[in-house]
Amino acid sequence: MSGRPDGSKVWFDPLGVLIQPGQTVRWTNHDKGNSHTATAYAPENQGHPRRIPDGATPFDSDYLLPGESFETVLTVPGVYDYLCLPHEMAGMVGRIIVAAPEPGDLTGYPDGDLPKVVLDGFPSITEILKQKNVYRMGG
Template sequence: MIATLAGSLSARAQAITEIEMRGTPRGERIWFDPLGLAVVPGTTIRFTNRDPGNSHTATAYHPAIYGRKRRIPLAARPWDSDFLLPDERFEVTLTAPGVYDYYCLPHEMAAMVGRIVVGTPAGAGWEGRSKDTSDVSDQVLAILPPAERIIAAGTVSWEGRS
């Protein structure tokens, strides 16, 4: 299983990996898809707003950005896409192994969040997710798939979240 996983992760680093920002036509539901994603260090993630009715952000949980608790690896650089209008995109390259949680600034309370797992727990420099959940709602925590599930599946779509 480890060799297969390593091989499939290597293939994913070859190209830019896209995460879409989505929403229903009336805006009653918004989400990132995939919700969970496993990649190798050095993968570039492209966030693209495919929601015709809303602007969105892709924002890392980090004290340097809006004073949030850190939910990305210590060695990682935080990011904030700023507001993306429909069909706009933002890219970030993730190099530090570990678990990265991120959110949409105006829609976090609607649980528009996601998780990216870079590398594997057996890899050098791996850092698991932050244990500090004091500034994240229970609703947000319930939506985020466990890192183990993301690693096993490669991706967890919004529809396959439960």
């Protein structure tokens, strides 16, 4: 989690990650000027549309102050989309793919369930599978 010193831009970096089932994911707030969350898209998290695999437990870090961390273990294969609650409309979203070494058929989620500014923030499934970690360009 990071951002410009003046708060004009905020982001997750990397914003796309490929992991294997059972791996731990950790978010650390490196933004000295903002608090952030790492929150799964799920109805249990403030009524957001479900954009995590069926059977997966939704995660929510709650607000992380600068220097604080949150981690979770993801075990259900599939695509996990997540957001920062206060900065979703600024495009602060990310995507994790949980897949065995041969990922098989992974599908995304419908484009109509979120605003365009949010959808534009997600790296593609293809890009994540190819690069393993997708980093934000520029700041």
